[in-house]
Amino acid sequence: MSAVATATAGIEPRPAAASAPLGWLRDRGMGASILVAAISSAFGVVLISATGYIAAMLRADPYIGDSAMLAVVLGIMTVLLVGVAVYVAAIVTANTFSTVIAGRTRRIALLRLIGASARTQRSQVARQGLVVGAIGSFAGLVGGTALAAVGVWTAGRMLGLEGVSFGVVQPVLLVPAAIVALTTWAAAWAGSRRVLAVTPLQALGGSVEATHDQLSRRTGRNVWAISLFVAGGALLAGGVLLGLVSPLGVIVAFAGGILSFTGLALGATLVMPPVLRLVGRIFGGSATARLAAENALRHPERSSRMAIGVVMGVTLVTMFAVAIESVKAVMSAAAGGQLPPEIATVLDSFAAIMMGLVAVSAVIAGVGLVNLLTIGVVQRRRELGLLRALGVSNGQVRRMVLLEAAHVTIAALATGLVLGVLYGWAGAQSLLGSIPVNPDAPSASSFVWPAVPFWPIVAIAGATTVLTLVAAVVPTRLATRVAPVEALAE
Numbered sequence: 001m002s003a004v005a006t007a008t009a010g011i012e013p014r015p016a017a018a019s020a021p022l023g024w025l026r027d028r029g030m031g032a033s034i035l036v037a038a039i040s041s042a043f044g045v046v047l048i049s050a051t052g053y054i055a056a057m058l059r060a061d062p063y064i065g066d067s068a069m070l071a072v073v074l075g076i077m078t079v080l081l082v083g084v085a086v087y088v089a090a091i092v093t094a095n096t097f098s099t100v101i102a103g104r105t106r107r108i109a110l111l112r113l114i115g116a117s118a119r120t121q122r123s124q125v126a127r128q129g130l131v132v133g134a135i136g137s138f139a140g141l142v143g144g145t146a147l148a149a150v151g152v153w154t155a156g157r158m159l160g161l162e163g164v165s166f167g168v169v170q171p172v173l174l175v176p177a178a179i180v181a182l183t184t185w186a187a188a189w190a191g192s193r194r195v196l197a198v199t200p201l202q203a204l205g206g207s208v209e210a211t212h213d214q215l216s217r218r219t220g221r222n223v224w225a226i227s228l229f230v231a232g233g234a235l236l237a238g239g240v241l242l243g244l245v246s247p248l249g250v251i252v253a254f255a256g257g258i259l260s261f262t263g264l265a266l267g268a269t270l271v272m273p274p275v276l277r278l279v280g281r282i283f284g285g286s287a288t289a290r291l292a293a294e295n296a297l298r299h300p301e302r303s304s305r306m307a308i309g310v311v312m313g314v315t316l317v318t319m320f321a322v323a324i325e326s327v328k329a330v331m332s333a334a335a336g337g338q339l340p341p342e343i344a345t346v347l348d349s350f351a352a353i354m355m356g357l358v359a360v361s362a363v364i365a366g367v368g369l370v371n372l373l374t375i376g377v378v379q380r381r382r383e384l385g386l387l388r389a390l391g392v393s394n395g396q397v398r399r400m401v402l403l404e405a406a407h408v409t410i411a412a413l414a415t416g417l418v419l420g421v422l423y424g425w426a427g428a429q430s431l432l433g434s435i436p437v438n439p440d441a442p443s444a445s446s447f448v449w450p451a452v453p454f455w456p457i458v459a460i461a462g463a464t465t466v467l468t469l470v471a472a473v474v475p476t477r478l479a480t481r482v483a484p485v486e487a488l489a490e
Contacts, residue, residue, distance in 0.1 A: 022131070028378050029100045030132060032371035033093055036364050037136025037184050038143065040089040043360045044082045044176025045144030046151070049168055051078045053152050056166040081357050082176055087258075088312050088361040089180065090187045091265055092368035095305035097129060097191030099372050103379040108195060122195040129188020133181035141177040145169060225267030232260025236426050243430030253430035257423050261315070264419075268304035272311075275411040276303055282410075283403055288396050291387075292403035303408060306372045310412035310467070311419070313362030314460060318420020319427065320358050321456040324351040326428035329451040355456070362463070370471045373405055377475040384479050394480040398472075401479050405472040413464045417457070425450035 024030065101108070108121050149168045232255075239253025264271060280293030296303045328347055332339040339347075377384070384397060429448045 024128060025132075027100065028103075028375050029096050029371055030128075032367055033096050033129075033132045033184070034136040034139070036089050036092055036096075036367055037133050037180050038140040039360065039364055039367070040085050041137040041140025041177045041180040042144030042147065043085050043140075044180070045141055045173050046148050047078055047082055047357070048173060048176065049145075049148035049152065051075070052170070052172075053155065053166050082179075084316065084358070085361050085364065086176075086179055086183050088309070088316075088364050090183045091312065092309045092364055093129070093132075093184050093187035094191040095309065095368060096371055096375075097125065097188045098194060098305060099302060099375050099379075101125065101192050101194050103375065118196045122189070122192045125192035125195065126185060126189040129191075130181065130185035132188070133184025136184065137177040137180040140180065141173060145173060222267060222270060225263045225270065228263030228266065229260050230263075232256045232258070232263055235259060236423075239430040240426055240433065243433035246434055247431050249430035249433065250427060253426050257426070261312070261419070261423075265308050265312075268308040269300050272304040272307045272411060272415070273297060273300040275415055276300075276307070276407055279407055279411045279414070283406075288399045289403060292400045292407060295400070295404055296407040302372070302376055306369055306376070306408045307412040307415070309365035309368040309372075310409055310464070311416045313365035314413055314416025314464065315420040315423065316358045316361050317355060317460055318417055318457070319424040320354050321351070321453050321460075322421050322424025322450055323427045324354070325451040325453040326425060326448050327432060330428070330432045330448050366467050366471075369405075369408065369467065370474065373401075373408075373471050373475050374478065377401060377478050385483075388480075397479050398476040401476045402468075402472040405468050405475070409464050409468040409471070413461065417460070421450055421452060 025034075108118075111121060112118065145168060152166060152168055235256025236253050237256075239249045239251070239256055241249070242252055243249030276296050277293075280289075280296065283289040283293065324347060328339060328344070331343065331347075388394070388397065425448070428450070432448055
């Protein structure tokens with residue numbers, strides 16, 4: 001009984017509002033998870049409405065109205081882009097719930113100590129994920145439908161297409177909302193798997209993150225990650241080789257990209273710590289810089305969760321930029337060294353549209369970084385209070401949190417740029433490898449060198465810098481708001 005009393009005494013009393021059925025929605029991380037679900041759902045609704053409106057415009061055209069190929073292409077693009085956004089949102093949500101569960105370790109262990117089962121606790125977290133997904137997807141459905149209605153009305157007025165018949169409110173818009181809600185529930189279930197490993201003894205401790213040694217012993221997860229990455233890499237190589245014969249190689253390469261990146265996400269704790277360690281060396285040897293670097297490496301699981309979402313966003317944007325630039329380079333070579341202006345305009349417009357659509361996934365990843373960094377600071381209040389009690393100033397604490405965010409974003413930027421160039425080249429090569437670059441040798445396959453556009457890469461680096469500053473605003477305020485004595489008393 002003394003252990004129970006000790007553990008109970010260490011738990012902060014919760015306000016009456018938090019004991020309400022949905023009081024847990026006020027916990028750190030839940031609001032951002034709802035925002036992620038809302039953005040994903042709204043993106044799906046707007047994209048389906050946009051492609052539906054474009055299809056209605058095409059049907060109204062007397063020349064291309066019966067083109068079944070255009071309808072198929074629009075449908076495939078919609079499914080792929082919505083799938084990418086949902087995929088990113090699922091990983092961000094799973095990482096958020098993993099971090100939240102790490103902060104609840106003490107509370108869960110106390111409930112285990114008095115008889116609650118781990119599976120009951122995990123089911124409760126999964127239900128919370130379903131509620132979060134339902135609220136977010138409904139908000140996204142309403143907001144996305146309203147935005148689509150405004151867009152359709154504006155396009156009709158500006159382009160003189162009032163005669164095009166298109167109803168915005170359609171049953172098909174429920175599909176992305178339902179997918180987002182179910183995906184959020186599944187991500188919460190996956191992110192709460194650490195509940196099964198919580199022991200009653202941990203009721204005497206605090207927030208528990210796995211150490212590097214514990215992560216290295218997760219052989220099953222590591223084997224799965226390496227297997228998926230190797231299988232995906234093999235499919236990527238197969239797609240590139242098939243692309244020398246047929247453009248259908250891009251389908252094989254796409255499957256390889258999904259598998260390999262899923263393996264990378266699962267094995268982030270194997271990939272990101274060495275990159276973080278390398279980045280840490282560029283910040284110098286001051287006490288603040290060393291503390292920031294050590295914090296990024298002390299809990300590699302938390303740092304990897306923060307980084308992998310940004311890696312996904314940077315990879316996607318870079319991949320499309322490199323792929324489209326490579327396509328332009330191949331078509332220019334096939335045209336005799338210079339691309340016709342009208343074709344260049346079409347490709348540039350398509351690139352701008354695709355980059356704008358893919359940027360939604362990067363926004364979702366950015367929200368995830370801000371959320372996880374904030375939760376991490378909240379869960380380290382005692383540690384930050386001890387540092388301040390030992391004489392570390394508020395300014396040094398703020399610089400430390402900013403440098404931690406910089407560690408994560410710089411490591412994610414470097415990793416995402418490398419992966420984006422690789423995936424973008426593989427996509428362009430598998431699609432255009434069968435197209436002869438030399439018009440005088442029509443039977444020869446072409447090898448596409450990766451073309452890296454300068455300004456999009458500069459824009460990506462600039463956006464990552466802004467993300468670092470934005471991500472550090474709320475955590476730095478939280479880190480310096482509580483008095484050292486109050487933080488140490490928790």
